[in-house]
Amino acid sequence: MTKLIYYGHAAFRLETGERNILIDPFFTGNPLAPVSHEETEADYILVTHGHGDHVGDTVAIAKRTGAVAVSNAEICRWLGDQGVCTHSMHLGGGHQFPFGYVKMTMALHGSSMPDGSYGGNPGGFLLKLNKGQKIYFAGDTGLFGDMRLIGDEGLDLAVLPIGDNYTMGPEDAIKAFEFLHPGAVIPIHYDTFEGIRQDVGAWKTRVEENSKNHVWVMSPGDSVKI
Numbered sequence: 346m347t348k349l350i351y352y353g354h355a356a357f358r359l360e361t362g363e364r365n366i367l368i369d370p371f372f373t374g375n376p377l378a379p380v381s382h383e384e385t386e387a388d389y390i391l392v393t394h395g396h397g398d399h400v401g402d403t404v405a406i407a408k409r410t411g412a413v414a415v416s417n418a419e420i421c422r423w424l425g426d427q428g429v430c431t432h433s434m435h436l437g438g439g440h441q442f443p444f445g446y447v448k449m450t451m452a453l454h455g456s457s458m459p460d461g462s463y464g465g466n467p468g469g470f471l472l473k474l475n476k477g478q479k480i481y482f483a484g485d486t487g488l489f490g491d492m493r494l495i496g497d498e499g500l501d502l503a504v505l506p507i508g509d510n511y512t513m514g515p516e517d518a519i520k521a522f523e524f525l526h527p528g529a530v531i532p533i534h535y536d537t538f539e540g541i542r543q544d545v546g547a548w549k550t551r552v553e554e555n556s557k558n559h560v561w562v563m564s565p566g567d568s569v570k571i
Contacts, residue, residue: 346360346570347359347360347361347474347476347478347570347571348360348361348568348569348570348571349480349502349531349568349569349570349571350566350567350568351531351563351564351565351566351567351568352370352371352372352375352377352378352379352380352385352565352566353371353375353376353377353378353379353537353565354369354371354375354377354378354398354533354534354537355368355369355371355393355398355399355484355485355504355506355533355534356368356369356370356371356372356375356378356401357369357482357504358385358386358387359472359480361444361445361474361475361476362444362475362476364388364389364443364444365385365386365387365388365389366387366388366389366390366391366444367385367387367389367390367391367406367412368390368391368393368470368482369391369392369393369398369399369400369401369482369484370382370385370387370390370401370402370403370406371397371398371399371400371401371402372385372401372402373401373402374397374398375398375401375537376537376538377536377537377565378565379565379566380566382401382402382405382406383405383409385406386410387406387407387410387412388410388412388413388444389412389413389414389415389442389444390403390406390407390412390413390414390415391415391416391447391470391482392414392415392416392420392424393416393452393467393468393469393470393482393484393485394416394417394420394452394454394455394456394464394466394467394468394484394485395419395420395423395456395457395458395459395464395465395467396455396456396457396459396464396485397459398537399484399485400420400458400459403424403429404424404427404428404429407424407429407430408428408429411430412430413430413431413432414429414430414431414432415431415432415433415434415440415442415447416431416433416434416468417433417434417435417436417449417456417464417465417466417468418433418434418435418465419456419463419464419465420433420456420458420464420465421433423458423462423464434447434449435449435465435466436449436450436451436466436468437449437450437451439471444474444475445472445473445474445475445476446472446473447470447471447472447473448470448471448473449468449469449470449471450468450469450470450471450481450483450495451466451468451469451486451489451491452466452467452468452469452483452484452485452486453467453486453487453488453489454467454484454485454486454487454511454512455467467484467485467486468484469481469482469483469484469486470482470484471495471498473498478501478502478571479498479499479500479501479502480500480501480502480503480504480571481495481498481500481502481503481504481525481527482504483503483504483505483506483521484506485506485511485512485534486506486512486513487512487513487517488513488517488518488520488521488524490524492521492524492525493524493525495524495525496524496525496526496527500525500526500527500528501527501528501529501571502527502528502529502530502531502571503521503522503525503527503529503530503531504530504531504533505518505521505522505525505530505531505532505533506518506532506533506534506535507532507533507534507535507543507545507548508534508535508536508537508540508541508542508543509541509543510540510541511534511540511541512534512541514543515543515547515548515551518532518548519548519551519552519555522552522556522558526558527558528558528559529558529559529560529561530552530558530559530560530561531560531561531562531563531569532545532548532549532560532562545562546562548560549562
């Protein structure tokens with residue numbers, strides 16, 4: 346069984362076999378987080394880009410658990426300087442980890458680190474798990490046409506931002522869904538702060554009216570089986 350647990354904003358934990366994979370572990374300062382960073386485990390931590398609401402508590406969690414942080418080379422250098430074990434990647438590259446194959450995809454966004462230093466190019470992650478599931482974590486991004494190529498992989502799940510202002514808004518996220526045609530989609534990066542409030546129920550209705558695929562609207566602390 347593979348289980349995905351949502352911690353609010355863009356933070357998740359993926360349980361697959363005996364491995365725990367955190368994605369963008371933003372707990373401290375996240376008003377939606379149902380637990381603290383001290384209450385979650387990790388073997389790997391995937392970081393899409395350098396902003397504080399995505400790097401989050403990576404350093405503290407990695408030091409406590411011994412987890413390997415996976416991100417672009419610039420972020421991994423920054424994390425490594427703070428004593429974190431890392432595996433650096435870059436856009437378009439992939440690597441076989443014990444839990445599956447991870448490819449780093451492009452994203453249209455920025456990537457400065459919490460201290461203002463350079464965070465390299467932002468990205469997303471396409472996971473091809475050993476159990477066969479294909480999951481796309483888009484990260485913070487605007488809409489881009491090459492999402493069609495990611496969709497050609499045959500996705501079981503896409504995790505897409507809908508908050509607007511900093512990322513795709515609801516309209517572009519619907520177009521992204523059409524490009525990706527996943528089996529299901531989880532909307533993220535909305536309602537955390539005032540500037541990204543959205544009516545996620547209305548978005549879910551619009552997507553499902555025009556598709557046979559499913560929208561999972563998750564509250565922080567919820568989990569789904571994939």
